[in-house]
Amino acid sequence: MEEITKEKISEEITSSNVHLFMKGTPLFPQCGFSSTVVQILTYLEVAFTSTNVLEDEKIREGIKEYSNWPTIPQLYIKGELMGGCDIIKEMFESGELKKIFKEEDLISN
């Protein structure tokens, strides 16, 4: 992966406390898994930023190498990979995700 791609990815990950690499946008998700994570974040009323990996093939492939995680979506909380759709769904259903957002002061209610 080119250095410039790595830097761009790192900038996006740290651009906000909660950042989602997804296919499409929160308003127009292009994949069921990405849409599921957007719905969970919206339901929890967590502010987040996102990157549409479909807009840049280098980022789409680079993020997989960067995190050593082969699929999209990828959710980052304070710069750390929290998981893909399965893990985020599991953590949401167990209440663990809300707990983490509360502990990190990223959720109001």
Next chain:
Amino acid sequence: MSMTKDELFEILASGLPDADIKIEDLAGDGDHYAATIISKEFIGLNRIQQHKLVYDALGEKMGYTLHALSIKTELPKD
């Protein structure tokens, strides 16, 4: 691209020899499966690390030969 349920089972079983593996075909197109995997290898690992073991078994196939795999990892009961 796609793979059969048996191929997926073989790949996962070779990567996690002790594992109990259940595979569900989600779409019948050879591209969307759900796998529930119980293995001692997961003990002491967090979810990300557990899923990474499964992805390691799949190697380059994940996201290319196989489009979507829903993963559920569990520790052995005993």
